[in-house]
Amino acid sequence: MNAKALIRTFVFLLILFLVIYVGTENTQRVDFRFPLLLDKPVRASAAWIFFAVFAVGVFGGTLLHAGGGGDGKGKK
Numbered sequence: 001m002n003a004k005a006l007i008r009t010f011v012f013l014l015i016l017f018l019v020i021y022v023g024t025e026n027t028q029r030v031d032f033r034f035p036l037l038l039d040k041p042v043r044a045s046a047a048w049i050f051f052a053v054f055a056v057g058v059f060g061g062t063l064l065h066a067g068g069g070g071d072g073k074g075k076k
Contacts, residue, residue: 015054019050019051019054022046022047022050023047023048023050023051024047026045026046026047026050027045027046027047028045028046029043029044029045029046030043030044030045030046030049031043032044032049
């Protein structure tokens with residue numbers, strides 16, 4: 001395993017820990033408003049909303065990182 005993969009794994013686990021910590025500390029219900037996609041606010045636990053936003057970010061980052069693009073001729 002190279003050092004770059006180890007550092008990325010450590011950073012990802014650190015961020016995941018922060019998500020869990022925020023989830024355990026913010027148990028009250030809040031209104032989440034996103035007028036571009038939702039007509040009415042979503043009323044849910046702050047932890048679930050925070051996790052959902054995190055999951056969308058991870059999914060988007062994965063798609064951007066692993067996205068296609070070309071046939072790989074320029075890579076060595």
